[in-house]
Amino acid sequence: MVDAATEKADHDEEVALLIRGQYAWSQETFRQLFAEAQRNGEIRPERDPEALARFIINVIQGMRVTGKVNQRRQAFEDVVNTTMEALL
Secondary structure, eight states: OHHHHHHTTTTOHHHHHHHHHHHHHHHHHHHHHHHHHHHTTSSOTTSOHHHHHHHHHHHHHHHHHHHHHOOOHHHHHHHHHHHHHHHO
16 A cells, blocks of 8 residues: 555545545544543544544654664564553
8 A cells, every 4th residue: 555655646646545545444443442542541532533543544654664774673662662562
């Protein structure tokens, strides 16, 4: 999805629509999961589930890019640990 978004979406409306649809679905899925986690006391109540959903999608996409250029395990562990701190 990263490659399609960065290489094709600006030039191909069909690809752009597919990417936007996938992002919207992912964002809504994560928003629902974060809202549920909030209700269960697993995420601080002051956190915005929609903002967290956008954040986690960007983290995931960034990790995909990082994986292409830096495959050191520690780099991924740093991102995961920092992300978990931000969520909780």
